[in-house]
Amino acid sequence: MNSRTSNGPTPEPREAAPTLSVRGLTKVYGPRATMLRRNAHRLTAVDAVDLDIAPGTTLGLVGESGAGKSTVGRLVLRLIEPDAGKIDLLGTDIAGLSRGELRRMRAKATMIFQDPYTSLDPRMPIKDSVVEPLLVHGGHSRSERYEKALAMVRRVGLGDAHMERFPYEMSGGQLQRVAIARALITDPSFIVCDEPVAALDVSTQAQVINLLNDLQQERGISYLFISHDLRLVRLIADEVAVMRHGKLLEKGDAVRVFEEPEHEYTRELLAAIPGRSPRSRRFGGLAGCDGETGTADLRQEVA
Numbered sequence: 001m002n003s004r005t006s007n008g009p010t011p012e013p014r015e016a017a018p019t020l021s022v023r024g025l026t027k028v029y030g031p032r033a034t035m036l037r038r039n040a041h042r043l044t045a046v047d048a049v050d051l052d053i054a055p056g057t058t059l060g061l062v063g064e065s066g067a068g069k070s071t072v073g074r075l076v077l078r079l080i081e082p083d084a085g086k087i088d089l090l091g092t093d094i095a096g097l098s099r100g101e102l103r104r105m106r107a108k109a110t111m112i113f114q115d116p117y118t119s120l121d122p123r124m125p126i127k128d129s130v131v132e133p134l135l136v137h138g139g140h141s142r143s144e145r146y147e148k149a150l151a152m153v154r155r156v157g158l159g160d161a162h163m164e165r166f167p168y169e170m171s172g173g174q175l176q177r178v179a180i181a182r183a184l185i186t187d188p189s190f191i192v193c194d195e196p197v198a199a200l201d202v203s204t205q206a207q208v209i210n211l212l213n214d215l216q217q218e219r220g221i222s223y224l225f226i227s228h229d230l231r232l233v234r235l236i237a238d239e240v241a242v243m244r245h246g247k248l249l250e251k252g253d254a255v256r257v258f259e260e261p262e263h264e265y266t267r268e269l270l271a272a273i274p275g276r277s278p279r280s281r282r283f284g285g286l287a288g289c290d291g292e293t294g295t296a297d298l299r300q301e302v303a
């Protein structure tokens with residue numbers, strides 16, 4: 001008998017603090033109220049959004065183009081400034097961070113973008129692109145940096161020879177792996193993945209989703225996975241949040257949202273999945289689906 005049980009009832013295990021907790025997040029584009037000219041256009045791109053992401057889990061943020069998903073992704077890393085709201089990231093209220101503190105935070109909380117062709121410098125060999133975040137954050141010798149970059153490049157499924165190549169010599173899928181290696185090199189706990197596979201073909205999409213899932217298992221990373229494609233979100237998300245016109249319409253456990261959507265708009269999004277017939281409304285779990293849905297080919301790749 002341990003001392004805790006001998007002194008009374010065992011306390012309930014405490015829930016781990018969320019990796020990300022967002023309350024009332026708001027972003028308005030356009031002239032400020034004080035500068036507002038007649039007919040000047042203001043757009044509330046993100047409207048009082050609340051979100052939480054638990055450690056080692058993935059929140060899928062879905063919605064049509066223009067819903068405000070990418071704006072949320074940029075706000076939570078403070079790549080752009082919110083107009084209102086509170087963002088706690090890795091236990092810190094990021095509103096109060098200085099530039100230097102924010103830079104240090106970005107070693108632990110980073111982003112992968114849709115288009116690796118534009119997120120990687122075309123003039124740099126892959127090894128330099130992967131090493132770059134370590135240069136920004138400091139603390140490693142030249143040979144340590146190279147060894148770490150090589151290990152990351154190998155981990156994402158590329159070969160040693162890729163280190164010397166330039167982006168134009170590689171495929172979109174290989175470049176997205178490079179972008180992942182670059183994001184991982186500072187050992188982050190949180191990654192915003194903004195449409196990370198939207199530019200890839202179906203089989204490469206599945207491989208990259210597999211890689212992200214494996215890395216999460218190994219390293220306990222949390223993801224905010226932004227996508228307009230619900231087939232992809234279903235393969236990776238533990239929880240799903242649905243956005244439209246800047247507002248969060250619905251959020252919850254991924255299987256619940258896919259199987260029993262509460263909001264009419266979520267039902268419309270689900271009905272729009274290619275090849276999904278009205279009879280095939282049930283999904284057999286996160287990575288599961290029946291053969292009639294548009295996820296079947298992706299799921300086979302991911303399995």
Ligand SMILES: Nc1ncnc2c1ncn2[C@@H]1O[C@H](COP(=O)(O)OP(=O)(O)OP(=O)(O)O)[C@@H](O)[C@H]1O
Pocket residue numbers: 029030043045063064065066067068069070071072228
């Ligand atoms: N810098 C900006 N200035 C003005 N308006 C912007 C700016 N960035 C985004 N917007 C507008 O904010 C709204 C939300 O854009 P956002 O890119 O966040 O949507 P999204 O859901 O990610 O869509 P997509 O998948 O097409 O990128 C859109 O109407 C967009 O035109």
